[in-house]
Amino acid sequence: MLLLQGCSDDSSRVYGTVERDRLTLSAPVGELISTIYVVEGQRVAAGAVLLELDSTSAKVRLAMRQAEYKQAQAKLAEAVTGSRAEDIDKARAALNGANASVKEAQNNFERTRQLFVTKVLSQADLDAARAARDTSLAKQAEAEQSLRLLQNGTRSEQVEQAKAAVDIALAAVALEQKAIQDLTLVAAREAVVDTLPWREGDRVAAGTQLLGLLATDNPYVRVYLPATWLSSVKVGSHVNILVDGRAKAIAGTIRNIHSQPAYTPFYALNERDRSRLMYLTDITLSEEGQDLPTGMALEVQLP
Incomplete structure (x- = not known):
């Protein structure tokens, strides 16, 4: 009777359930x-x-981002192409007009200065002529710079900025497309x-x-492993899984043992061991157990 009682001891078994992701x-x-x-x-x-x-x-x-992308492309094309011939001709004509104004203002200043020396005109007249000459010279310099700016084209730094703006707009389009997906x-x-x-x-x-x-694929068994078995069971250990209605045990392999202990549900241990810490463990099923339904209760026989 003692031998039979020892054979029926279930201390080497734990209860678990079939799980799927x-x-x-x-x-x-x-x-x-x-x-x-x-x-x-x-x-x-x-x-x-x-x-x-x-x-x-x-x-x-998405339509807004696509419009912004087209706008950025147009600005880049403008920066790369540079100024139009018509704009350059307009700037050159403005410079010619400024040159003529400078010549006229210079001649007017010389006449005013001579008349001032002869006491015909006053100091105010001379100052006004000088101011008109200086103003025309400033406008001439401005026209020269405008023409030179158009002839030299867009700076390389501005082109790089325009390229970066295109990349940003394209990324925004891709982001909105992903949002729709x-x-x-x-x-x-x-x-x-x-x-x-x-x-x-x-x-x-x-x-x-x-x-x-x-x-539906890759079912596994989840059990609570008693702390007393950690010294003999590890990841990769083989165990037998007992299923009601099947005469032959199903082979399983321990794939993961959680490092942090947890208290198991009351049904997972006998009365003597309920107060012990347990470790959540996942067991990979062999080919024979792939058809087991999710949530099915079974027993795992520890080695």
Whole structure:
């Protein structure tokens, strides 16, 4: 009887459940839900379109960014091409007019100075003639600089600034295009729609969970490992998984043991061990266990 009792001891077993990765899809912005393509429980393939948010505002912002990009391109082309021939001819004509004004003002000043020496004109007349000559000389210098500026063309620093503005505008266009793509939610992996709390026409806030998916591939077992087994079990250790209704145990491999201990639920330990610290552990299932349903309870036999 003692031997039979020892054989039935379950201290080398822990209880666990079959788990699969859960994928959460949230709203990138606050918008209306325009179309929902799936229902809860539906199996979807990777890349399948699940839900779409209203893209009216996003398309308007994209059109604005595209217009800004075209404007930046036009300014760059203007900077690279330089001044038009008509503008240069206009500046040259202005310089010729300034030269004529200088000549006239200089001659007027010389006549006024001679008349001032002979006491015909006063000091005020001489000062006025000198001021008119100086003004015409200043306008001449301004016209020369304007013509030289047009002939030399745009500075290299200004061209670089125009190129940078084009790059910024192009990046803004790409950002708005990505924002429009994000309004269409797609499945990243083959999965089953687990939760779908919203309906078409609902307005959601940014960051709101729109869909919950449950991946169909790569199931694993999650158990709470007693602290007493940490010395004999480690990542990579092989264990046997016992499933009700199956005569043969399923092989499993420990893939992760959390470093921080946690108290396990009351059902995971017998009465004697409930007060002990436990470590959350994930176990990879072999090929024979890939069809186990999510949430199924089972036992893991520790080595």
